[in-house]
Amino acid sequence: MQPHKNRINSYIIQSQEQEIKRIALELHEGVGQTLYSLYTGMQFIENAIDQPDMKKYVEDMTHVLEKTIQEVRLLAVELHPPTLLTLGFLSAMKSYLTIYTSTYGIEVDFEVSGNEVQLSEKESITLFRVCQEALANIALYADTSKAKIIVRWGPDTVEIVIKDFGRGFDVNGALSKPTGLLAIKERMRLINGECMVSSQINEGTTIEISLPLLN
Known part of the structure; x- marks a missing residue:
C-alpha cells in the first residue's frame, strides 16, 4: 500500500x-x-x-x-527560477534570496561550504521548494528580521540547515496536522532525503535536511 x-x-x-x-x-x-x-x-x-x-x-x-x-x-x-536548471541550485537560491529580502525585509545569511555537485532536475526543484517553503514559514510566523541558510556539500551528501531566530513553536503539535512542515518532509522523502525539525519557544526554529548524492 x-x-x-x-x-x-x-x-x-x-x-x-x-x-x-x-x-x-x-x-x-x-x-x-x-x-x-x-x-x-x-x-x-x-x-x-x-x-x-x-x-x-x-x-x-x-x-x-x-x-x-x-x-x-x-x-x-x-x-520557477530560470537559473535553477541552467546554473544550478546555489545560483537559483541566491537570486531568490534577493527577491525574498526585498519582499519581506528579512535578511538571510547564506553560507556555503564544499564544492557544488550537479543535481538531477527533480532533486534541484525539491531542494529549492523546501527552502522556499521554509522561508515562507519564517516570513509568516517567525516574527524575525534575520534568518540563516547553511549549505554543506560533501563527497556523498548535501546538507542544508535553515534557521530563524524568531518566536518558535510546538513541533509535535505542528506535525500532527497538515502544514508546510509536512510538505517539506514529504518532498524530501520522495527523493530519498531526510528532514529534521526542531524549535524552542522564543528561540527560533531549525530545519535540517540531507540528501544522498549519487557518485
Missing part, C-alpha cells in the same frame, strides 16, 4: 511542478512581454506630448507599468 501511495504523491508533486513551470513561462514570455510593449508605447507617447498636465499623467502611468513589469518578473522567478 505504501509504495502505491508514494507513487501517487510523487505524481501529484511532479504534475504541480510542470504546471508551475508553465505558468512562470507564460508570465515571463506572455504577460511580461505584452506589458513591456505597452511600456515602450507609453514612453513614446510621453515624449510626444507637450501639454504639462497630460505629460505628467502619462509619466505616472509609465511608472505604474514599469512597477507592474518588475512585479511580474519577480513572480515568475519565484515560481
Whole structure:
C-alpha cells in the first residue's frame, strides 16, 4: 500500500511542478512581454506630448507599468527560477534570496561550504521548494528580521540547515496536522532525503535536511 501511495504523491508533486513551470513561462514570455510593449508605447507617447498636465499623467502611468513589469518578473522567478536548471541550485537560491529580502525585509545569511555537485532536475526543484517553503514559514510566523541558510556539500551528501531566530513553536503539535512542515518532509522523502525539525519557544526554529548524492 505504501509504495502505491508514494507513487501517487510523487505524481501529484511532479504534475504541480510542470504546471508551475508553465505558468512562470507564460508570465515571463506572455504577460511580461505584452506589458513591456505597452511600456515602450507609453514612453513614446510621453515624449510626444507637450501639454504639462497630460505629460505628467502619462509619466505616472509609465511608472505604474514599469512597477507592474518588475512585479511580474519577480513572480515568475519565484515560481520557477530560470537559473535553477541552467546554473544550478546555489545560483537559483541566491537570486531568490534577493527577491525574498526585498519582499519581506528579512535578511538571510547564506553560507556555503564544499564544492557544488550537479543535481538531477527533480532533486534541484525539491531542494529549492523546501527552502522556499521554509522561508515562507519564517516570513509568516517567525516574527524575525534575520534568518540563516547553511549549505554543506560533501563527497556523498548535501546538507542544508535553515534557521530563524524568531518566536518558535510546538513541533509535535505542528506535525500532527497538515502544514508546510509536512510538505517539506514529504518532498524530501520522495527523493530519498531526510528532514529534521526542531524549535524552542522564543528561540527560533531549525530545519535540517540531507540528501544522498549519487557518485
